[in-house]
Amino acid sequence: MKAVGLDIGSLATKLVLLDENKKMIDWKVNRSTYDFKRVGGDLFKDILKEHNLSRSDVFVMSTGYGRNTVDFANDRITEITAHAKGVQYFYPDARSVIDIGGQDSKAIVMSSKTGNVIDFQMNDKCAAGTGRFLEVMSHALEVPINEIGTLALKSNSPASISSTCTVFAESEVISLFAQGSSKIDIAAGINKSIARRVAGMAKRIGVEPLLVFCGGVAKNIAVKEYLETELGFEIVRPEYPQLTGALGAALISFDNHK
Amino acid sequence: MKSLELLSEYSNYLEEQKLEGKKIIAFMSHDSIPEELIDAAGFIPLRLIFAGNDDLMNASHDYLPPSTCSFAQSCIGYFARKPNLYKFLELVDYILLSNHCVSDICVSEIISDNFNVERLNLYVPYTRNESAIKYYKIELENLRKELENIIGHEIPDQKIKESIDKYNLFKKKLAEIEKLEISGSQKLEIFQKAILFGPKILNEIEKLIQKNREITSNDSQTESNNKKVIFTGCSIFLGDYLMDLIEESGGEIVFFNTWIGHNYISQIYSDKILNSTDDPIDLFLYRFKTNIYGDHSVPDSLDNEISYLETFINEYQKENGEKLAVINHVIKFCDHFSLFQSTLKERLQNKGIQVLNLERDYSRANRGQLSTRIEAFMEMI
Numbered sequence: 286m287k288a289v290g291l292d293i294g295s296l297a298t299k300l301v302l303l304d305e306n307k308k309m310i311d312w313k314v315n316r317s318t319y320d321f322k323r324v325g326g327d328l329f330k331d332i333l334k335e336h337n338l339s340r341s342d343v344f345v346m347s348t349g350y351g352r353n354t355v356d357f358a359n360d361r362i363t364e365i366t367a368h369a370k371g372v373q374y375f376y377p378d379a380r381s382v383i384d385i386g387g388q389d390s391k392a393i394v395m396s397s398k399t400g401n402v403i404d405f406q407m408n409d410k411c412a413a414g415t416g417r418f419l420e421v422m423s424h425a426l427e428v429p430i431n432e433i434g435t436l437a438l439k440s441n442s443p444a445s446i447s448s449t450c451t452v453f454a455e456s457e458v459i460s461l462f463a464q465g466s467s468k469i470d471i472a473a474g475i476n477k478s479i480a481r482r483v484a485g486m487a488k489r490i491g492v493e494p495l496l497v498f499c500g501g502v503a504k505n506i507a508v509k510e511y512l513e514t515e516l517g518f519e520i521v522r523p524e525y526p527q528l529t530g531a532l533g534a535a536l537i538s539f540d541n542h543k
Numbered sequence: 544m545k546s547l548e549l550l551s552e553y554s555n556y557l558e559e560q561k562l563e564g565k566k567i568i569a570f571m572s573h574d575s576i577p578e579e580l581i582d583a584a585g586f587i588p589l590r591l592i593f594a595g596n597d598d599l600m601n602a603s604h605d606y607l608p609p610s611t612c613s614f615a616q617s618c619i620g621y622f623a624r625k626p627n628l629y630k631f632l633e634l635v636d637y638i639l640l641s642n643h644c645v646s647d648i649c650v651s652e653i654i655s656d657n658f659n660v661e662r663l664n665l666y667v668p669y670t671r672n673e674s675a676i677k678y679y680k681i682e683l684e685n686l687r688k689e690l691e692n693i694i695g696h697e698i699p700d701q702k703i704k705e706s707i708d709k710y711n712l713f714k715k716k717l718a719e720i721e722k723l724e725i726s727g728s729q730k731l732e733i734f735q736k737a738i739l740f741g742p743k744i745l746n747e748i749e750k751l752i753q754k755n756r757e758i759t760s761n762d763s764q765t766e767s768n769n770k771k772v773i774f775t776g777c778s779i780f781l782g783d784y785l786m787d788l789i790e791e792s793g794g795e796i797v798f799f800n801t802w803i804g805h806n807y808i809s810q811i812y813s814d815k816i817l818n819s820t821d822d823p824i825d826l827f828l829y830r831f832k833t834n835i836y837g838d839h840s841v842p843d844s845l846d847n848e849i850s851y852l853e854t855f856i857n858e859y860q861k862e863n864g865e866k867l868a869v870i871n872h873v874i875k876f877c878d879h880f881s882l883f884q885s886t887l888k889e890r891l892q893n894k895g896i897q898v899l900n901l902e903r904d905y906s907r908a909n910r911g912q913l914s915t916r917i918e919a920f921m922e923m924i
Contacts, residue, residue, distance in 0.1 A: 363922060409909070
């Protein structure tokens, strides 16, 4: 049997296919849109077709915000447990995780003995410190979201964004423009603001090295660097940081069907 | 659905009481309110134990900023929202202001000033020394006088004593509910109903206990795979969806260390204490003095709470072979619980007890996020 992990996040849906030896043989990512069920179902159908598989050839574990919409899954698990498992695939010595997704951010601490989750913290419903915050700010700056990180690192004097609310922060960005701040410094301030907020949450539960940074926002190099400054140690990032939730779900699916 | 039925039943009850000429005294506070005195004076004590929602919180924003206690916002919302979600609140004659917390004072004042509800006062000291007890006694006597002025005659000591006996018997019976082998949601429903109706439903509680014992003795025991937890912090109020989320996530609350739950019934008098004095005010003072932890901010309340939780968890483990985890429920901007949440978690975790700090407001928008936090905690334990 193979295993599929399907991570339906608020912004992106991720799918990972593992072979019988738990080796990642394929993966897919698509926008979640408003129709979680359809997007997840389409990715699943595509992967089965491309690998000439039928439903009965795979275990399916769903995770993420839309995990309950996947009616073809054998089981479901929260993204917190899934990420913890997924990062250990790449980094067996990982002790902590920071996951910043589209709608929420999480800090997770794992046991050094078992690798199991021993504590976690999630952001509130507020969008600050999430991918959504970054999206709104990149729109305000008129900079593509995938460029805001590299732009930020050119700054020698990051602007100070003090508002913790996304809406107020957007107004603050506009007022910084009015005061003559450069786009580069504002971009740096925005990235720093996310890092500061998430690091504060992570410190409350005692994250420690080796810390793996995952989720869509982990692709942003500036947030990673600022997180390292805030936490006071280096952090690592897997090659595909968006996939750790789906990967972890697939791995847990194997464990459940031993 | 069950909470709607209960509210409808309660509404009918209050209407009947009003037709009989009774007056209703509502209050937000939980600790240190002498409901027996209110009962003895012939009033109906009405604890505001209704959960909020977005509508109610929004309706309060003409009076309170959104960054205030969600329960306080909801309490204003009960009165401000038109049409009123809980029609029976229009029957309230008085609001009893107490200083359980700052929100309690503000909300009671706002309700009184803006919704034509007369105010009574009972200020409670935060300490438990001799001066505090003297002060609490003065406040109790003032409240008694205020009530006597309203009804136009004295409230005899004997009548207050009878009421204390009645409530004490009721709380003793309610304490048996904790031992029943029923789900957490069933226990909670009983506690909620008991706190609304009071000793009036003593017979109903007795029958329920009896019925449950018969069912338990006839049934073979089935082992539950649910994760057993203690619920502490802010109470789960009537109409809240939180209990559903916990049970849907595979959690089973075996002990409610909250006002709607154990804290209420922990204030039972022993027969020795009951018979030790003819002055009912002394009994209120005794209860005040010995209520060293609970919702109310009193010195060292956190130490007492942690110690109590630890003892309960250890005893439960000895008896049942299972270690309980803790869900600490914090209603957003409720200072008492918010300020203590990190310390409570850290200190319990240092003792090897797993804790989920569940901070939230009553908004439906974060139901999914709440559900993830609870499910992840159940997976973790």
